Amino acid sequence: MIDIEIELFNLLATALRAEYSPIAIHGEQVKTPATFPCVIIEEKDNSMYAKTQDSGDLENHVQVMYEIGVYSNKQTGKKSQCKEIMATIDAEMKELGFTRISINPVPNLESATIYRLIARYRAVVSKDKTIFRR
Numbered sequence: 001m002i003d004i005e006i007e008l009f010n011l012l013a014t015a016l017r018a019e020y021s022p023i024a025i026h027g028e029q030v031k032t033p034a035t036f037p038c039v040i041i042e043e044k045d046n047s048m049y050a051k052t053q054d055s056g057d058l059e060n061h062v063q064v065m066y067e068i069g070v071y072s073n074k075q076t077g078k079k080s081q082c083k084e085i086m087a088t089i090d091a092e093m094k095e096l097g098f099t100r101i102s103i104n105p106v107p108n109l110e111s112a113t114i115y116r117l118i119a120r121y122r123a124v125v126s127k128d129k130t131i132f133r134r
Contacts, residue, residue: 002062002127005043008096012041012068015092020085032110037081038071039089049124061124061132066098070117071108078115079105086117097131098123 005027013025016039024038033040049061070085072078090100098121108114124132 001046002059002125002129003046004064004125004129004131007129008043008066009041011096012039012089012092016085016088019088023085032114033071036071036073036114037085038069039085040069040071042067044120059127061126063122063124065101065120065122066093068093068119068121069106070119071114073111073114082115082117086119089119093121096123097133099133 009025009027016023016025020037022035024033024035026033026038026040028042029040030038043064044067045063045065047063048059049063052060054060068086068089070082070089072081072085074081086103090103093100101120101122103117103119106116106118108116126132
């Protein structure tokens with residue numbers, strides 16, 4: 001299986017920590033973040049890209065989809081903080097070769113005091129970990 005999750009997480013975490021320290025960054029869902037702002041980076045899909053599958057049934061590319069959530073609980077400006085952090089993430093993901101397929105505010109069912117944005121990105125990744133928009 002072609003897997004870039006750790007590399008992607010480390011790249012985004014480094015960029016975000018340089019810009020927004022302190023910031024909590026997780027690689028899996030947490031019910032309610034303990035500290036804010038918080039970013040959750042999850043690979044939601046990793047499927048064989050059939051167009052480049054060879055006769056030996058080997059995968060040469062995979063199509064991946066990442067979901068990235070940004071959470072803020074600031075008294076004032078939590079929406080602005082989420083958007084600012086998401087703009088940094090969006091620029092990093094585009095530079096890596098990902099295509100943004102959506103970005104939406106999502107109600108946080110655990111607490112109305114937390115603002116949350118969710119974005120999804122897609123790309124095709126080769127076995128040498130080169131990222132292609134499509």
